[in-house]
Every structure is written in structure tokens, then in C-alpha cells.
Amino acid sequence: MPVPSTAVVIGCSTGGLQALSTVLAGLRGDLGAPVIVVCHRGQDDDGALLVELLARASALPVREAGERQPVEAGVVHVAPPGYHLLIDAGGCFMLSADPRVRHVRPSVDVLFEAAADVYGDGLLAVVLTGANDDGADGLAAVRRAGGYALVQEPAEAIAPQMPLAALERAGADAVAGLASLATRINDRCP
Secondary structure (H helix, E strand, O other): OOOOOOEEEEEEOOOHHHHHHHHHHHOOOOOOOOEEEEEOOOOOOOHHHHHHHHHHHOOOOEEEOOOOOEOOOOOEEEOOOOOEEEEOOOOEEEEEOOOOEOOEOOOHHHHHHHHHHHHHHHEEEEEOOOOOOOOHHHHHHHHHOOOEEEEEOHHHOOOOHHHHHHHHHOOOOEEEOHHHHHHHHHHHOO
16 A cells, blocks of 8 residues: 655746646645645746645645645645745745756755655645756655656657656656546545
8 A cells, every 4th residue: 555645846947937837737626645846937936826736636625835734634835036945844835046956946856855855755845837846856756755756748848858867867656647646646645
């Protein structure tokens, strides 16, 4: 019997809005785990616009993560532009203006590594479309901690570099198309 996932982290870049919208549209409205998202975008982007666009696709409420806010089950938390998103041992978000990782902030690697430390084998991590290799090292950290790794089918991704790098460096428990990813998340979460 697999360990149920108590938290979900998702990372994406180029093509991410479309991919995230598809995955979020397939998630149950009563999902009993938090969903925490890093989507690369410009530092000057209006974070509220991404939240608004994702909220249109999601049955779950979508909110921008804020400093010291608790991670809430049944909510999609989106990393704000210009900050790395971390989670402390008490289950609250921390924002960091530390240097960019792989030329980006927020970084998928930073979120995945922090979440792996907190949730261990209860973490489900998803790498979606993107044009760099951010997320590959973070996914490896998730797998070392016993978490479950899902990767978007690279052939279906608008930009396959992120899924390909994740598979090369970390491997995956499953590789699937976007609609199937949502089903797998639903099946593993309370």
C-alpha cells in the first residue's frame, strides 16, 4: 500500500500556465493535501494575474503564498514572483530573496528540497514543461526522502527540457500526460 501524499509540489516554466491549468482542472475539489506551485515568470510580473488565471481552472481555491502564512490543505499556493518559496518545520511559508538558482527566483529546486525536508515520504512532486533544468535536483531530493515523483511526458510538453532533465537526473515513479497526472495526484492524496 503506497504512502498517502500529504502535500503536492509542482514546478514548471515555459508553457506552464497551460499545463498547470490542465492539471488543476483535473484535481478533486475536496483534495485533502496542499498544492504548492512554482511557475517561472518575470520578477516584475503581477502575481495576482497568475493566481486569477489558475483560479479559473481550479475547483480548489488558489492563493499567492505569503511570508509566515500556514500551508493549508485543499488550497493551491502559488510562489510570488521574485522570491524563493520555502516551508519551515512548523508548516509555514518562508520567502527568500537569496540569489537566483539556475538563473531563476523562485526556483523549483529550492521549493522541492525544502518540501522534501518537511514532508519526506508524504511528498508528491510533479515536474511539468519548461525550457531549463530547474527541478531536476529538487526531484532527486524528493526521491531520496522517499517521496513520489511524477513527470510530464516530455513529448507532450511545450518545452521538454525540464521533464527530460528531471528524468535524467532523478528518474520518476511515473511519466504521464497532463490529464493522467491529475488522476494520479487525486488517487494518492486524501
